[in-house]
Structure formats: structure tokens, C-alpha cells
Amino acid sequence: MRTDRLVLGAFLALLLLVPAILSPYYVTLLNYIGLYAMVALGLVLLTGVGGLTSFGQAAFVGLGAYTTAALTTATDLPGWLAWAGTSPWLTLAVGLLLTALVAVLIGSLTLKLSGHFLPLGTIAWGISLYFLFGTMESLGGHTGISGIPAIGLLGWTLDEGGEIYYLIWAFLLVAMLTTHNLLDSREGRAIRALKGGRVMAEAMGVDTSRSRMVIFVIAALLACASGWLYAHMQRFVNPTPFGVHIGIEYLFMAVVGGAGYVWGAIVGAGVITVLKQWLQNWLPSLLGATGNFETIVFGLLMVLVLHRAREGLWPILKKLVPVRALRKTIDPDAEPLPRRTLPKAGELILEAKDVTRRFGGLIANNNMSLEVRAGEILALIGPNGAGKSTMFNQISGVDTPTSGEVRFLGKPVAGHDSREIARMGMSRTFQHVKLLPTMSVLENVAIGAHLRSDKGVLSSAWRLDRAEEARILKEAARQIERVGLAEYMYEEAGSLALGQQRILEIARALCADPCLLLLDEPAAGLRFREKEALGELLRKLRAEGMATLIVEHDMDFVMSLVDRVVVMEFGQKIAEGLPDEIQQNPAVLEAYLGGVE
């Protein structure tokens, strides 16, 4: 048996035995750790992986707790709602539904915010919900609600710490398993691209706003489930545990444990809960005075951890546990992904007509026109600052021309976002490479196939996407082999040399099965042999009917490869023609060499 399975088995066996071997005090402590870890797990997804900082999770815990408290203790529920108060399991369903609705509402208002505005937004709604719990008379005001019944399960009443313990940890383990599965999927790659890779992900067809909303709702649902369990464990709720200061503590747990790791949630919740408890017990006797000293020491310890272990404690602990990272396997029998039929050679694919782009007084593109046909490689060249990248942005829908029009496959590009354009069959690389550096080469390339597959969050969480995932990985591996990076398939993308990272971007673009490739300086940083191999690949793609538009500074590479060349200077087209003609063109020589004798 593999060591990691043994370690996991030992951990689960230990969890199972806890109520039998530990005193009720420690069981209660573990109950709290389980409840907190569930909220911290949501923050791992939201903050650690997705890069969205929230201080407001405690409010969602409160929503779960108050929903069940109010419904299960009410004596005068209206007829249409009376069914909900009959069992805590029904109130869980109501709480989750309500939380999802509130999260979608709050998310649509706050997730558009960026930078420090988003955390501030979460504080704002965190405070609002907290005061709502305390202000509503029907929720017991600041006194709260007591007399909440225990949860019944298969004939048992879970009214003791040692009993609800199993339910709490079962919830947590299922949440960890499904979160782990989700992150290891098509949806998960989209989520992992949110932090630092949004432009790239959108260009690959990922709806990043939807992905942000997905993790926001999941994190809220996990917090709600934790609140539901809390209410039935305590059998009493009041607003105190749902304030913003507890929201900050949840964030600490995720960060201290390791905000980018599923196991970080347990580690963070465990360390902070135990530490607080110890400090509370020991400090008064150590200092000979009572007071909230633990909060001060706790704050200092946090600063220390943030200085010394930015990634949190889990990566450090992981080194001590004999667990090796699992390598993804490529299933050679997986069915190939469907492919689009490429237009016939010579067919007009891309047409830019009189494109002008002004930035204030600066005209970066001035009446630029060009055409690319199927089975053709067109180079767009020009000195630095000529306006090539700006033109690329107009073509790929990243930017909109001030005047003029770009048509792709006969349809105007303006008004469509990068995602729709990607879906139409345009795929690009970036002048400044945009990769997810800690993800493997294989997974980076697999993002390219996002639009060629459709399994969603639930299928991913419950592993119903494995057949499709195998097809995606097989396609990604095929493209990696095609561009000559097979030996680096399982390396972290960030560890590759810059030239190889550019080639990786081409594999990712090809994984989208495009009919038009836009390559921004693909040969920059490549060695001679690598350039030769790239040239060969592009020639092969051309023979298959691919249309390619390439911006490149390496003239030897360009002139020996492309069919036609468009030359720009100061935002305008100064020449267009066959490579041989362009090399003799006096205007081009003037632009590049500053004049001919």
C-alpha cells in the first residue's frame, strides 16, 4: 500500500478513536476545530486559491446557525413554512438555500470590486449581517435563541459532544474531499487561474466572473454548514460568534494553516484554537494578573508566522509526513476531444480594416488594414513602439478600436469579449508570458482545452468528470509532445526557461483547437535549435490549414518562415508584401536601419 494512503488511514483511525480515548474537554476542543476548519476551508478556496480576501465569513456561519435556531424553536411558523421546523435536516436545506441566495446577491455586489475595496466590502456586509442578528427581536436580540434541539440521525440523538463529533468531522472530511476533487479538475484549473491569471484564463475561454462567484458561494455554504452544526452542538445561539473580529480569526486560520492547501484548513484551525486555549489558561497564572493578554500574544505570534512562513504551516508539515505528490497519468485509450473543421486553404479568416486606436493624443494604430487567410503565416513587424501589440489587442478583442473594424470568420470582433472570440476559434500567446508558475506544464496546457469540455462544479466535486478529464489530459499531452516539451510535462511551468515558457504557451493555444493562431514574439529567448523546431511546427500547422499571425523581432526567423509581411512604423502600415520584397523595400530599411546609402 502507498505511504500516503497509510498516513491517511492512520489519521482517520485516530479520528474515529478520539471520543473513546480523550476526555470530553479535548473532544469539545476537536469539535470546535472541526467547525472552524470548515469555514477556513472555504477561505482556502476563496482567498488562498482564488485570491479573494473575505473578512465576512462569520456572518455566513451566523446565517446557518440562526436559520436553524429560528426555525427549529419557533412555535408559530406560518403554514407554508411549518414543514421546515420539523427537523434540523430540513433547516439545513433551508439554510443552505438561503445562504446561496444571499451569497449570490452579496457576491454580485462586491465581487466586481478589486484591490483593497473587496476586503472592505466583505467587512461592510459582515458587520451588516452581524447587527441584523442582534437587532431583530424575532431572533432574540442580543440575548439570542435557546432550546435548539439536538440533531437526530438514524434513530440516534446527537446530544453529546462525543456524538456530534462524528457528524462534524464527517462533514469536514466530505467537504475536504469534494474541495480537493474540485481543484483537481477543469473547473479547478479555472479557479486556480483566478489569482494572477485572469487575462490568460479569459483568453482561453474561462468565465472568470462565474468562477469567482462559484468559490464565493461554496465558501459561504461551507460556513453555513458549520453554523448549522454549531447551533445544534451548543443548542443556543447569540450574535457574538458571528462578528467581524471572528471573521478575521477565520482568515488567520486559513493563512496560518496554509491558505493554498486543503489540509491547511485543519492545521490552521487546530493550531489557532489550541494556542488560544493554552494562552488563555496559562498567561494569567504566568503573569499573575487577569486580562485579555492572550489576544496580545496571539497577535504577535501571528505576525511572526506571517514573517517566517508566508505559505503557512502545512507546506512545512508536509515535508515531515511521508506523502509524495501524485503524478497525473495519461490514459492512452481516452477518446480524443472533438475537433473543429478548419476552413479551406486560402479562405479569408481575419480582416482588419482601417483600424485606428488613439490613447489620448497618441495614435497607436493609424488606419491599419491587414488580412490573414487559412493556411497562411502573416508576420506583423516593425520597430519597438510601432503599435504591433496594440494591433494584436484590437484583433483579439482585448481592446476596442477607436474607429475601423476587425472581422474574424466574417463576424465583427468588436462587442465580443475574449471568451467569445476564443470560442469562435482564435487562440493567442502573450508577449509577456502568462502562465500559472506553480502548476505543472501539463495542467497549464490543459487550460487551453477549457472550451472543448463542459463538466461543471458538481461533476468535478464528485469525480463524475473523470472520462472527460482523461480526454483533456490526453489532448494536453499530445500538444506538449507536438511542441517538443514532453520531457517537461510534469515540471512546474515556472521552472522552465523563458523560451520554453513561450513554447508552452503555443501548446496551450493549440490545445484550444483554433483556426487562427496569434503569436506574440514566440521566438524571443529561444536557442537556434529551438527556433528551428518552432519554425518546423508552424510550417506543419500551416500545411494543415492553420492561419497564423505572428509578431516577431527576429528577422531571420520571420523571413525564412512566413508567407507575407506587414510592416508598421509609428502606428501605420509602411509596407506589405512577400519576405523578399520587404527585405529590399527602402521604407522598411529606413525604418529599421535609419536610412540606406
Ligand SMILES: Nc1ncnc2c1ncn2[C@@H]1O[C@H](COP(=O)(O)OP(=O)(O)OP(=O)(O)O)[C@@H](O)[C@H]1O
Ligand atoms: N494602454 C495604453 N495607453 C497609452 N499608450 C499606450 C497604451 N498601449 C500602448 N501605448 C502606446 O502605443 C504605442 C505603441 O505601443 P505597442 O506596445 O503597441 O508597440 P509595439 O510595436 O508592440 O512595441 P514593442 O515591439 O516594443 O512591443 C507606444 O507608444 C505605447 O507607449
